[in-house]
Amino acid sequence: MDSSLLAVLRYLGRNRRPRYAQAPLRGMALLWEVFKDLVAVACTPMPFIKDYETGAILLASESHKTREVRDFITGIFASARFDTIRYAKRIPLFSFLLGHLFLKRRLGKVLRNYGWIRRRYPARVGRDFLKFFLYQTMAEQCFTKRPPVAIAIISDLAARRIAFARAARKSGAAVIYYQYGQHHSFRPPFRVDYAICLNNLLADKLKADQDAVVVNRHVYDGKAEDLRFRRVPEHPVIGITTNVYPNREGLERLLAGLHRQWRPTRVLYKPHPRSSDSVVKGLDCEVYDSTAGIEEFAKAVDLCISGNTTAILKVLLEGTPCLYLSGLDAYGHDRYGYMRGHAVTGGDALDPFTVRDINAFYSESGSLEQVRAYMERNMIIDKTKDETPRFIADMQRRLGRH
Structure with missing residues (x-):
């Protein structure tokens, strides 16, 4: 099982521990549950990427959280330019995505991973996990054709945010990870280029594992x-x-x-x-x-x-x-x-x-x-970890190319 996909499950927020005392689903029972998942996802309108400005830092949606990200970055980098992804609601069954996803060579891997999860986890996680595949495929197609400069991902992770971050990395775009809450000190299931951190708990992990550029989201000096x-x-x-x-x-x-x-x-x-x-x-x-x-x-x-x-x-x-x-x-x-x-x-x-x-x-x-x-x-980041000037210089260079 791909460990990065298991990490997606951990951060979707609705998973439960595997029921080791109960035998995993198999045979017709498993096929029936998978069929119900496919129907539920296929008949649920989902937001698909419609438009965005390629020469800006992308935000996945407009909310009070993304406004905070925008305000913080412009507070240290006045010339930053942003755009929010605009969506069109579609029903996946009638979109190109299911066919595009499941008729490609990775069909076997997708089904093995999805079947492994579906045998052990409750239905809502199975459906969210399937949505993750759809979101990532959609974002990969959009970002490959029109790569963004960077995408800002909030640490309150969900299937869409994780999928967008992974797709952005494939397209060569930078990932800016914003630690929204002090308790969000887990390492995310995607590579981070720039980490706007609240504490050493996250900064140390991202610096050691991914050599991310750490920006201090300073709010308290600890005295x-x-x-x-x-x-x-x-x-x-x-x-x-x-x-x-x-x-x-x-x-x-x-x-x-x-x-x-x-x-x-x-x-x-x-x-x-x-x-x-x-x-x-x-x-x-x-x-x-x-x-x-x-x-x-x-x-x-x-x-x-x-x-x-x-x-x-x-x-x-x-x-x-x-x-x-x-x-x-x-x-x-x-x-x-x-x-x-x-x-x-x-x-x-x-x-x-x-x-x-x-x-x-x-x-x-x-x-x-x-x-x-x-x-x-x-709430503390050591001064030696703060690389805000490097973040500003890198983003100026990236935005200057567009």
């Missing part, structure tokens, strides 16, 4: 004495943040508890930028602009109560105390390890906590030292 958290007043302005899958019941319980126990001056809920309007309809609080920066939101509140969201880190860096509570969104307890890393205080419910508890955690020297240690592990 405990520089950490200053505001004191939460008796009747605070409270902010609430969640990920893209909020739990409506959990939010309503939290709001009822806040009004009953804490009597805040105001309560502001900032939805995830990709959340639908129906999420906030009827909530007993003010709704903050979902497209606004989390830094702006953090400055507007005295305390932020968060679920499983990477926004926590940006809140802390603004000096705003943060309380983590599980049950506010779809993910399990402490998904990103903020509590395990002692970067925040929190638990399963609001009841045990008071304003005094929050102020104590974010003012005691012991707590501050633990937060500092978390920042040092997850």
Whole structure:
């Protein structure tokens, strides 16, 4: 089994461990599951590359994450030019891709790899894995005919992003890997030319394994004495943040508890930028602009109560105390390890906590030292690893050719 394809599976986000106690699918049962996968993928409209500007740094789609990438790169390289891939929705069964993919010489390898995975993993992974083959074939054809200068890939990996990165490498385009979250410290399943990193955990891996050019996405200098958290007043302005899958019941319980126990001056809920309007309809609080920066939101509140969201880190860096509570969104307890890393205080419910508890955690020297240690592990890049000038020079040379 190709180890790079197994790596794709690991980062798709929906896989489960193989069920070793259960016999793998074989014979007609396996063929039936593969047939269902093919039908499901063939009857699902998928985004196919329609257009893009070849003389620019490509972004796979337009989102709050890709806007952050664009802002960061232009902040250090003002003449950078970007374009976003534009898509047309098609049904793969009636596109050229299935025939192009499965009638080529690599048919045997594709079927062996796909069959190996399908025998051992749940259906949704099998379908995502099949989509990965389609995305990569589509991108290889487009990039070979019209190679981009570079493609920027966000570390929140999915089948399409992985496929695009691998196809870009085949076409000779550079891959710029952007570490979006401090917990994204895994080595990606494709070669990286330029890595915009948050911490040494990722920078060391990419430098050692792939000799990538490391760019320091500097947000914190690691000195405990520089950490200053505001004191939460008796009747605070409270902010609430969640990920893209909020739990409506959990939010309503939290709001009822806040009004009953804490009597805040105001309560502001900032939805995830990709959340639908129906999420906030009827909530007993003010709704903050979902497209606004989390830094702006953090400055507007005295305390932020968060679920499983990477926004926590940006809140802390603004000096705003943060309380983590599980049950506010779809993910399990402490998904990103903020509590395990002692970067925040929190638990399963609001009841045990008071304003005094929050102020104590974010003012005691012991707590501050633990937060500092978390920042040092997850947010620091040694100055000797930072090759930003080389990144700027290389990209200027690449963009200058077009």
